[in-house]
Amino acid sequence: MMEERGTWTLTGLTVAAVAALYLPCVQRTVPGGDSGELITTACELGVAHPPGYPIFTLMSRLAMVLLPSLSPAHSVNLMCGLLGALASGALCFTVCK
Template sequence: MFAEHKPSWILTGTVVACIMALYVPGVQRTVPGGDSGELITTACELGVAHPPGYPIFTLLAHLGMKLLPLSPAHSVNLVNSLLGAAACGFLCLTVCRLVGPGPGAVLAGGVFAMSKLSWQWSMVAEVFTLNNLFVGLLFFLTVSFHCAETPRQRWRTAQWGALCCGLGLCNQHTLVLYVLAIIPWVIYRLHSLTVSP
């Protein structure tokens, strides 16, 4: 899969690296306001935050604290900026898959990265960037499903999409708005492509 889409992966990697170069210097080094303090504390203790608990965010943040030789707050904030850049990368990769690598893909990832809320939530410990990552991943998997050439590729992509939906719903319930649109379409396409001659 990598070889046939190598230019798309290279372009996406470049976009993510550029976004990280912009995000990392602006990351908060201390505990910001809002839910960030609770999320950082939860990651330190491997506890449970306010509902829905954010288990994936907590585990990723805890891993970041173990791997990065920084203060807990700075580490979790930095992990969040990595998640934000990855979300932009999946948006870029989705456009690459749809229309090929080019300026449109760079623009999609870059404009999303620079939007006020994406930038704001990528600087502090919040769950919104992980939600953006799951949405970007769902977009990429949906386009990959649409572009799949064989039933085996469609089924494999649908299975990855199901995993992504489950993990994403553990993080933020608003993902259900995307899931309610994508799942019926995927089921319809799987059924119609299976029974068509």
């Protein structure tokens, strides 16, 4: 019981620490590479170049709806930062188990 509680505590601290590092540093504009195309695709709910990244497109659109006052690029970059923090937490949880 205590070991499981420690695992969840460490996982939560990992997510919080990584989010505290990632989120203030995300770009507010369009980064390089395919990001511009993927952000535009999410704005229009279109299809990006193959393979299309449908889950990323839908999640990006949801981020734009939930954070309407920000630019689309900033909303998508914040979503990516949060997902990175959650992935770090999942890795921490897996290693602890």
